[in-house]
Amino acid sequence: MPKHSLSPRQYLILGVVAVSAPLGDSCLKRGMAALPPITLAHPGALIAAVFTPWVALGIALLIGFFASYLTALSWADLTFVLPATAFGYVIIALLARFWLGESISLERWAGIVLITLGVGFVAQGPSLTEHPAPEEAEAQDVETR
Amino acid sequence: MTTSPLAATLPAAINPWVAAAMIAAVVLTSTTGEVLTAAAMKSIGDLDMIRAHSGLKGAIRAVVTCPLFYAGVFFLALAFFSLLFALNHLNLSLAGPATASLTLVTNAIAGKIFLKENVDRRRWASAVLVCVGVYLLAH
Numbered sequence: 001m002p003k004h005s006l007s008p009r010q011y012l013i014l015g016v017v018a019v020s021a022p023l024g025d026s027c028l029k030r031g032m033a034a035l036p037p038i039t040l041a042h043p044g045a046l047i048a049a050v051f052t053p054w055v056a057l058g059i060a061l062l063i064g065f066f067a068s069y070l071t072a073l074s075w076a077d078l079t080f081v082l083p084a085t086a087f088g089y090v091i092i093a094l095l096a097r098f099w100l101g102e103s104i105s106l107e108r109w110a111g112i113v114l115i116t117l118g119v120g121f122v123a124q125g126p127s128l129t130e131h132p133a134p135e136e137a138e139a140q141d142v143e144t145r
Numbered sequence: 146m147t148t149s150p151l152a153a154t155l156p157a158a159i160n161p162w163v164a165a166a167m168i169a170a171v172v173l174t175s176t177t178g179e180v181l182t183a184a185a186m187k188s189i190g191d192l193d194m195i196r197a198h199s200g201l202k203g204a205i206r207a208v209v210t211c212p213l214f215y216a217g218v219f220f221l222a223l224a225f226f227s228l229l230f231a232l233n234h235l236n237l238s239l240a241g242p243a244t245a246s247l248t249l250v251t252n253a254i255a256g257k258i259f260l261k262e263n264v265d266r267r268r269w270a271s272a273v274l275v276c277v278g279v280y281l282l283a284h
Contacts, residue, residue, distance in 0.1 A: 073183045077260070082252055090282070108281060111278045129260075
């Protein structure tokens with residue numbers, strides 16, 4: 001039993017981190033692809049793009065991603081959060097497969113299996129490294145001597 | 146993003162060293178940003194507890210008054226723009242997956258060195274598996 005097991009609420013936040021980033025990216029991509037090419041000569045077009053529905057939705061999702069990502073980093077290790085959130089790519093690929101009926105190549109299936117394995121590995125371990133307070137560490141040093 | 150006028154004026158074949166340097170710039174800035182942001186959040190403490198104690202405003206205040214947080218965001222922004230720059234010059238199917246997957250491994254190394262995180266065999270294995278997996282899935 002790992003010392004730092006997560007509460008259901010914390011799993012929910014990790015889930016939001018995982019799903020909101022790829023979903024937000026997809027919304028931005030969809031929104032921007034629908035617009036005519038934007039050049040640096042007309043930066044105003046970029047401001048106008050922010051207020052189109054898909055781009056606005058993408059930005060809202062990415063703000064939600066950043067807020068929940070910061071929250072996750074406040075109680076879990078970076079090396080725990082990053083692989084766990086990579087699972088979002090798998091969720092999005094599977095949604096595209098079973099919901100939108102997109103086909104997944106053998107190579108991409110292999111990627112899905114590897115990410116799932118990696119996330120399974122990291123999820124079994126503790127989510128946070130225990131850093132003893134300086135005086136505690138000294139006390140431990142004395143004990144081991 | 147992929148059909149910018151800048152990309153059209155560049156030669157089709159790019160020196161592999163230049164491509165590697167562009168990808169390295171994205172990976173370095175993004176790893177620096179992630180580590181600084183993670184250090185900032187660790188220094189603030191459990192945000193859920195802060196929010197339960199002093200509300201959403203209190204939690205936001207705790208984050209925006211932390212100087213390390215701005216250092217992290219600065220490097221994450223730098224990483225974002227260097228990714229845009231790289232995407233302008235390199236093939237999207239190379240630059241995107243390459244930076245996303247390499248960052249996982251560099252973060253494991255940086256997390257161990259700078260954040261003193263306990264990157265055990267389980268986490269190394271996970272970083273490498275997810276790294277290869279992200280590359281295959283996004284390629």
